[in-house]
Amino acid sequence: MNDIDTNTETLGWELIGWDDNEQAAHVVGLTRVEILRVRDLFPERDDDLLETAAYEVKPTLYSALRSAIPRLKFSDGLEYQIGGFLLSP
Numbered sequence: 610m611n612d613i614d615t616n617t618e619t620l621g622w623e624l625i626g627w628d629d630n631e632q633a634a635h636v637v638g639l640t641r642v643e644i645l646r647v648r649d650l651f652p653e654r655d656d657d658l659l660e661t662a663a664y665e666v667k668p669t670l671y672s673a674l675r676s677a678i679p680r681l682k683f684s685d686g687l688e689y690q691i692g693g694f695l696l697s698p
Contacts, residue, residue, distance in 0.1 A: 620660050621696045624674075626687030635684055639691070646677040647691070660693030 622644050626635030644658055650673055651664045666674065666689035675681050683689065 619696050620658065620693050622659065622691070622693045624666065624681065624689060624691045625663075626684055626689045628687055634687055635689075637681060639678070643678050644693070647674055650674065650677075651691070658693060659691060663690040663692035665689070666691050 620641070622639040622641075624635075624637045624639060625633050628634040641658070648654065648657060648659055650670055651659065654664060655661055668683075671683045675683075
């Protein structure tokens with residue numbers, strides 16, 4: 610696993626809700642601190658900061674995610690994923 614002290618200035622994270630047409634219908638940016646709060650909800654992760662893949666957010670996780678990050682909302686009919694990406698230089 611990656612070291613959590615990795616330089617994260619070039620990383621960003623999002624929670625994305627996909628609609629039936631595979632369009633990103635709901636996108637919420639997340640901070641490093643928020644990712645640290647929720648990463649353990651994804652035991653299948655390959656890294657400590659959820660930066661190397663998009664992870665499925667099943668409805669059974671919605672409550673735990675809202676407890677960790679109260680500002681999160683989930684819309685019916687969307688399939689959610691969480692993950693990181695490289696920010697543009």
